[in-house]
Amino acid sequence: MHKHQNEKTTHLANSQHEMMGDLMNAKFPYN
16 A cells, blocks of 8 residues: 555656656757
8 A cells, every 4th residue: 555655756756847847848848
């Protein structure tokens, strides 16, 4: 159960990281 929670948290962090990457690409298309 604890491991599952860690995986869920990691997945959420990855989703947020991808969202930040999309925002950065929108601001700086040359990336």
